[in-house]
Amino acid sequence: MTVLPAGLHETLGPLGHGLQLTLAMTAIAFTGALGLGVLLAVCRISPVPPLRALGTAYVTVFRNVPLLVLLVLFVFGLPDVGLLFSLFATVTLTMALYWAAFICEVLRAGIRTVPLGQAEAARALGLTATQSIRHIILPQALRSMVQPLANVFIAVALSTSLAAAVGVAEMTGQAQFVTLKYDQPLTSFAATTVVYVLITLTSGLIAGRIERKVAIRR
């Protein structure tokens, strides 16, 4: 192709702005989900029944509702009870809450990979449940979770595109604008696709590196 599509120059600006929003949403939502997910996982493996029930209830609720439905519910439901946040804040918060349920399950599965003998040894040493989780189980478990967590990270990055459906002009939203303006859906969505693939490939590569570094040879 020798001729650049009409308006390419004017197109890159908005798409670049959209990319910034996408990256910011991904980073904030994933960090938030990770923090909440760790708490939830601790709840789910804790010896205290009410905490376990709380963790299970949370995961069941958030993991079984489509993210798009949650987004619409939060974006249009919260203002009805008097909480009008910016679209960006609402959407990022919703995504953090949603993906926390998945991260919780990744962590729980990771914790299961720690041999039972480790927990028994910790108890034999006189550590409390909290101490053994914090000093013995989690540090080992986290290492086996690098790839699964990277998968969740990729899913978070791709799911930010749903924000376009509730009015956030992140990368997909900007692509819609550009399409409306230039009627070149293939061009704008092809460019967007390339960027999404770059994001996911990069995170996959980084996760691979981290995994090799922290792996425990057993």
Added chain:
Amino acid sequence: MKARIRTSARTLAATALTAALATALAACGSSGSLPAPSGSGSHPAGAPTFQQVIDGAPVAPDSAIPAGSLMAKIKARGTLNVGGTDASALFSLKDPVTGKLTGFDAGLAQMLAKYITGKPSVNLVLVTADTRETLLQNATVDSVFATYTITPARAQKVAFAGPYYSSGDAILVAKGNTSITKVADLANKTVCTESSSTAANDLKQYAPSAHVILFQTNAECEQAVEQGRADAYVLDQALLLGDQVRDPKVKVVGQPFTTEPYGIGLPLASPEMKTFVNDWLKTLESDGEWTKLWQSTIGTVLSGDAPTPPAIGSAQGS
């Protein structure tokens, strides 16, 4: 309408989901306001009801329907196949109780069916902006009545009778809002519109400094205005009026600032049908049927006298 229901395949499922949920939410939010403006509701004194208009509609003389024409085929079948919608207040809305369609488009479709077959027998096929041309080309429907804006590009694929109605982009705001009355007031305001509508483009032209938010559905845009997330909602006036009917918390302000001529989509392969439908439209307009239909539908929410229908063939592509 230009593109209200132009839904890309990518977002079809998403739209369906969001629409369902947003409608449910909107229903909660607007405390029991019922949709469905019925023909007998708030129409001005002396104006005919929707049913009276249909009952009084003319039937074509046999001489107007030559053998071998598409009209003759429809007459033999006894039913007019119409592409349209059942969810557009004022234009084509299904009454959930009786199952009957009312509205300006629905009325015209029934009147055309009656003109050809002698009774207002219509078989409605739901269409979207993506499927209208195809359904006409493959003869699934004989005609499309769907706030279908005539454009030269579309006229390459289908024939347009009309225009039978002229609408345009208008502004919807919350009931208490007095700061926005015309398109110039949208400068530096947050304005939402539907993501597949070309109103977003019109906004770039008429209100370049407005901050535009795209939502998937009409209900979401309406909700955003009601909740104060957006200052205004811009879309075809005809559709915004439908929102105003259903939701007492919003109102349409000012006059349309673009022009959307609505046409009746017909198969390009049957040119005799276009001539026939145009002649029928002229009859309706000169006999006052058009005005009566307007009074019993759009006129129930729009104050003032019925407008003069746009001249047949006046739109580029008709």
